[in-house]
Amino acid sequence: MSCSKITFVFGFIALLFGCSQNNSSPSQTPFVGPYSIFGSYQELPQWSGWCVVANDPAACKENLQSAVNNQRENSRVTVRGHGWGLWAAIATPIENSGYDPQTNSSTLFGTTDCWLTRESGTACSGVFPLWLTWPNTGSPYSAISVAKPNENKFTDTHSAFSEDSELNATLAPIAETSDVYANPTEKSTVFTATPTYNLPALAVSKNCGIPIDQAQDLIDATRWQALQAACEDAGYVGVICADDTSASFCDGSAFVNQGDVMIATESVSEEAWQTLQNNSLYGGSDTLLNLYKDNDGDKASNQVASWLPPEFISTKHMFWPVKGCNPNAKVGEEGCRVRYGALPPWVPARFKERNYATDTTYIGYETWGEVVAIDTCGDACPSSNSATLKLAHVDNANAITTKNPKVFPASAFVHLQISAETLENAFTAADRALLDQATIWAYGDESQGFEAGDFLVVAAMHIITKEIDTWAFNSIWWSPMDDTLEDCELGNVKNCYGQSQAYGAVSEYSGLNSTDIGKFDQQVGTQWRDYYVLTDSYGIRYELDGTPASALSYFDNPPDWATHRPDGESVEQLPVSMNVYIEPVSHPMGTNCQNCHRRAGVVSGSANREYAVGAGMTSYQTAQCPSLLADYGSPATNSCLTNPWISNDGAWSQQGDNHCIADPITGVLCDGNNAYPIVNTDTSWFIADGHVQKAAN
Numbered sequence: 044m045s046c047s048k049i050t051f052v053f054g055f056i057a058l059l060f061g062c063s064q065n066n067s068s069p070s071q072t073p074f075v076g077p078y079s080i081f082g083s084y085q086e087l088p089q090w091s092g093w094c095v096v097a098n099d100p101a102a103c104k105e106n107l108q109s110a111v112n113n114q115r116e117n118s119r120v121t122v123r124g125h126g127w128g129l130w131a132a133i134a135t136p137i138e139n140s141g142y143d144p145q146t147n148s149s150t151l152f153g154t155t156d157c158w159l160t161r162e163s164g165t166a167c168s169g170v171f172p173l174w175l176t177w178p179n180t181g182s183p184y185s186a187i188s189v190a191k192p193n194e195n196k197f198t199d200t201h202s203a204f205s206e207d208s209e210l211n212a213t214l215a216p217i218a219e220t221s222d223v224y225a226n227p228t229e230k231s232t233v234f235t236a237t238p239t240y241n242l243p244a245l246a247v248s249k250n251c252g253i254p255i256d257q258a259q260d261l262i263d264a265t266r267w268q269a270l271q272a273a274c275e276d277a278g279y280v281g282v283i284c285a286d287d288t289s290a291s292f293c294d295g296s297a298f299v300n301q302g303d304v305m306i307a308t309e310s311v312s313e314e315a316w317q318t319l320q321n322n323s324l325y326g327g328s329d330t331l332l333n334l335y336k337d338n339d340g341d342k343a344s345n346q347v348a349s350w351l352p353p354e355f356i357s358t359k360h361m362f363w364p365v366k367g368c369n370p371n372a373k374v375g376e377e378g379c380r381v382r383y384g385a386l387p388p389w390v391p392a393r394f395k396e397r398n399y400a401t402d403t404t405y406i407g408y409e410t411w412g413e414v415v416a417i418d419t420c421g422d423a424c425p426s427s428n429s430a431t432l433k434l435a436h437v438d439n440a441n442a443i444t445t446k447n448p449k450v451f452p453a454s455a456f457v458h459l460q461i462s463a464e465t466l467e468n469a470f471t472a473a474d475r476a477l478l479d480q481a482t483i484w485a486y487g488d489e490s491q492g493f494e495a496g497d498f499l500v501v502a503a504m505h506i507i508t509k510e511i512d513t514w515a516f517n518s519i520w521w522s523p524m525d526d527t528l529e530d531c532e533l534g535n536v537k538n539c540y541g542q543s544q545a546y547g548a549v550s551e552y553s554g555l556n557s558t559d560i561g562k563f564d565q566q567v568g569t570q571w572r573d574y575y576v577l578t579d580s581y582g583i584r585y586e587l588d589g590t591p592a593s594a595l596s597y598f599d600n601p602p603d604w605a606t607h608r609p610d611g612e613s614v615e616q617l618p619v620s621m622n623v624y625i626e627p628v629s630h631p632m633g634t635n636c637q638n639c640h641r642r643a644g645v646v647s648g649s650a651n652r653e654y655a656v657g658a659g660m661t662s663y664q665t666a667q668c669p670s671l672l673a674d675y676g677s678p679a680t681n682s683c684l685t686n687p688w689i690s691n692d693g694a695w696s697q698q699g700d701n702h703c704i705a706d707p708i709t710g711v712l713c714d715g716n717n718a719y720p721i722v723n724t725d726t727s728w729f730i731a732d733g734h735v736q737k738a739a740n
Contacts, residue, residue, distance in 0.1 A: 078178035079296065080469050081151070082137050084313050085173040087356075090566060092128030094510040095354050104353075108511045111581050116589035122581045124554025126517030129506045131563040131571040133174055133358070134457050140171045147454060147568060153464030156378075156495035158369050168419070168498070169459035170567075174358060178316035180309040181294035182281065182473065183739045237628055238409050238440035240303055242290060243483040249492055250292075250476035252277035262290075282472050295474030298362075303407075304432075304485045305502060305624065306362040306477060311735075314354035322350045325735045355509040361624060364482040365453065365498040366490055367460060370423035378496065379424065381486050383450070384417030385432040386502065387443065388523045389623040391539050392530035398538050399619055399633030400597035400605070400671055407628040409440040415523055416448040417456070419498055426450075435487040449523060456500035456521060457570045463495035503624035516580035516636040518622040522547075524574055533588050536596050540619050540632065545587055546576035552587050553577075580620040580636035584674060592616040597633060597672065604669040614673040634671045 077083050087093045094103035107125060110118040136142035141150030148159045148166035157167035178184075244259035251258065251274035261270040267290035271283040284293040292300055301307035311319070323330040365384030372378025387408040397406070416430035431444040453460075466475065479492030503520040524543040531539040545552055548560060549572065555563075563571065584592045594601035594616050607613050617635040621627075626634060 077176070077184070078313075078316070079176055079184050081171060081175040082139065083176060084178075085135075085138060085176045086313070087129070087132045087173075088135055088566070090128070090562060091132030092125050093132070093356075093508065104510055107515065107581070111511060111513055111583060114583055114585065116585060118583045119579060119581075119585055119587060119589070120552060120554045122515065122554070122583065123552065123577065123579050124559065125515065126506070126577055126579050127548055127553060127555055127572075128559075128563070129508070129517060130504070130519050130575070130577060131567055133172060133360075133504070133506065134170060134567045134571050135173045136567075137171045137173055137176060141166070142170055144568060147570070149459070151465070152469055153462050155463035156369075157460050157462050158371070158496070159460070167460040167462050167465075168453060170457070171459060172457070174308070174310050174360060175297070177310040177358075178313065179297070179299070179311065180735045181299045182296050182471070183736050184296040237405060237407065238303075238434070239438040240484060241436040241438065242292075243436045243480050243488070245488050246292070246476055246479040246483055246492055247274070247283070249479055250274075250282050250472055251279045279472055282476050292476040292480060293473045295471045295477055297470055297474045298477045300477060301361070301481075303628070304363065304434075304481050306364060306481050306499065308358075308360045308362075310358050310360065312354055312356035314352055315356060316735075316738075318350055318352060318355065319735050320738050324350075325737045327737070351509060353509050357505075357507045359505040359625070360501065361503040362499040363502040364478065364485055364493055365417045365419060365458075365500055366482065366486055367494075367496040367498055368418075368420040368424050369496060370420055374425060374427075377491075377494075379420070380490050380494075382420075382424065382427040383430040383448070384419070384453075384498065384500070385414040385430040385443070385445075385448075385485065386417060386500070386521070387411040387413065387432060388415050388525075389520065389541055390523070390526050391541050392526050394632075395531065395535070395538050397632065398597070399540060399631065400537070401631070401633070403631045405628075406632060408624060409434060409437070409443075412443060413445045414443050414448060415445075416450040417453060417498075417500065418450050419453045419460075421452065432485055433487040435484055437484060449525070451523070451574070453498055453500065454570065455574050457575075458498055458500040460498050461493070461495060466493075466495050503622050505622065505625070511581070513582050514637070516620070517577060518580075518620075518625070518636065519575050519577045520622055520624050521574055522576045533586075534590070536586055536619060537598075541576060541578070541623055543576055546578065548572035548575070548577070578620045578622065578636075580617075580638075582617065582637050582674070584615050584617055586618045592618040592672070594670075594672075605673065606670070608673075608675065614670065614675060616670075616672050617674045619672065631671060638672065638674065 087096060089096045089098065092103070094100050094107070097103035107122060110121040136149070137151065139151075142148070143161055143163075143166065146159060146161040146166060147170065148161060148168055149171050150166050151171050154165045154167050157165055159166045159168045242262055244255050244262055247253070247258040247262070247270070248255040253273050257273065258270070261267075261273065267285035268287070270290050271285040274280075274283045281293050283290055285291075291302070294300055297308060299307050299309055319325055363384070363386055366379075366381035368374065368379035368382055374382050389408075389411065390413075393411075394406070397404070414430050414432050416427070418424075429444055429446050430448045431442055433442045434440045435442075466478075470478070475493070482490050482493040482497070501521065504518065506517045506519075508515045520541075522541070522543045524547065526543055528542055528544050531542050533542060533545050544550060547553065548555055560572065586592055586596070590596075592615070594606050596616075597619075598605060617638050619633050620635045620637075621632065623632075626632075
């Protein structure tokens with residue numbers, strides 16, 4: 044469930060499903076916290092519903108497992124209540140962060156350039172959530188200094204954009220739609236031509252201590268390694284990561300490079316981190332390759348599964364940058380360079396013409412055509428009649444301006460205002476660079492990037508746990524809550540998904556009652572539910588309202604490839620379940636999180652070789668597993684998934700030839716023409732593709 048507009052890898056550790064659960068204790072002791080400068084590791088609280096810390100862990104797990112193993116109409120309601128508890132708990136304030144529930148404000152590190160007041164003085168708006176204390180997949184905190192060189196930085200205060208260039212309220216689709224009922228067993232059908240986010244010279248200048256003209260010249264000349272060298276020569280090591288073909292900002296200790304406006308953190312539980320370190324499942328390790336040397340997929344599968352304990356949690360948090368507007372500053376000047384933040388909202392009723400199971404047109408947030416305004420000042424600042432997401436330095440995308448937008452206060456989001464002390468002392472130089480580039484992409488060079496007093500609001504998030512054998516997938520996103528079931532009726536799952544009323548916490552389908560909601564509110568306020576919706580994926584074959592998932596719900600006349608495996612065996616369906624801010628940038632809307640994550644090892648090459656890439660490349664829709672929503676079952680027993688791993692001798696291949704192409708970037712491993720299983724996932728997507736780094740000694 045991860046994506047990046049620059050590079051991304053797909054698949055799931057399919058090896059983990061249906062495998063043994065020998066959760067042996069680690070044999071080594073890796074670096075143990077604090078994993079971040081934000082404080083000692085803070086696990087999910089008992090009230091979260093996480094079975095590991097529940098009053099009765101066995102009963103908690105049994106309830107969830109029963110919903111999956113004995114599926115019935117209310118199974119999804121059961122698991123959704125569990126997911127909501129996890130999400131609410133993620134917003135728990137870090138202990139000793141100076142959090143005040145009455146004002147929803149914090150004082151950790153300091154409050155310079157913040158302006159919220161409370162009885163004890165100035166405070167920063169929002170909360171430092173507990174996940175900031177977790178180990179994450181970026182650069183290990185213990186190996187990096189947050190200090191920066193003392194050289195003066197060069198900045199450019201001249202805007203490269205005219206006022207007229209901002210206005211474009213309707214954004215046309217970027218890619219052409221493929222044939223609606225094209226047969227994926229015969230040709231590739233998924234096209235995801237994405238916008239290109241270019242490295243902003245201003246962000247390089249600010250964070251590398253070089254003049255903006257020099258940075259722009261090196262970018263224009265594509266002299267990537269020279270750009271990295273210039274940054275390092277100025278004393279900024281670990282800010283630019285370059286090779287012969289590209290350059291980008293490196294991962295920081297708090298954030299990883301998502302490659303678009305969203306600012307990502309891929310964090311894991313302490314137990315997950317120790318497991319990955321103990322078993323050398325970090326970037327650069329040959330552990331997985333060695334497991335497959337005997338060409339024994341079952342052996343490798345069971346070995347990997349035995350390492351991952353029930354305490355394993357994998358998350359992905361997506362912040363959205365918002366320029367702060369200080370009541371004491373003049374709009375357009377320092378302290379209030381941009382009056383409103385701008386966030387594209389997902390409104391299902393606007394996309395009713397799309398068929399989620401077949402339409403492969405690019406549908407990332409850049410195409411949604413409108414924004415809501417985010418107000419960090421309130422009545423103390425003059426209002427504006429428009430809000431703009433500039434998408435500056437982005438090819439194949441246009442600015443989105445909405446006249447008279449709906450305005451939401453920052454308090455409508457789980458959010459955090461960043462003080463000068465936090466910006467300078469809690470984040471690394473690479474973290475600051477990632478904040479700058481996201482802010483410049485969103486609001487242009489005139490924003491001067493991310494500055495003290497600016498805000499981070501939560502746009503979306505994944506929470507994945509191994510409490511049950513099949514894993515639990517939950518994902519949330521922010522919603523304006525202004526579409527209705529009349530606009531987009533719940534039964535219309537063919538081309539209407541994410542309805543606010545049905546997917547919210549205050550809903551008959553949420554799995555929560557008023558007591559549950561009151562308990563969560565008492566712990567973390569109401570921000571977790573006011574404007575957030577949740578989707579779940581536990582492998583349950585029922586729609587949100589309890590009706591069975593069916594291909595008839597997504598196709599007028601379901602083609603054979605949508606209802607059968609390539610070997611002819613019929614398959615049941617899973618409902619659509621994905622995050623509108625994260626997944627549509629890389630595949631069609633009509634996917635199910637757990638279904639896609641099971642597809643590691645699926646080849647995207649066919650016997651007639653119409654696919655452009657070699658076998659072993661995972662994909663969401665392939666000749667071997669064509670249906671985006673078919674429940675192909677456990678990889679341990681499903682020939683659709685197991686046969687291509689070692690030898691492609693299934694009925695769909697007359698040649699028994701995988702024509703495997705090894706690719707160290709995507710983790711594809713070959714044994715002659717045959718492909719090894721790809722242990723590379725978004726559930727534990729750091730395994731094999733280098734997201735998790737080796738802990739510092």
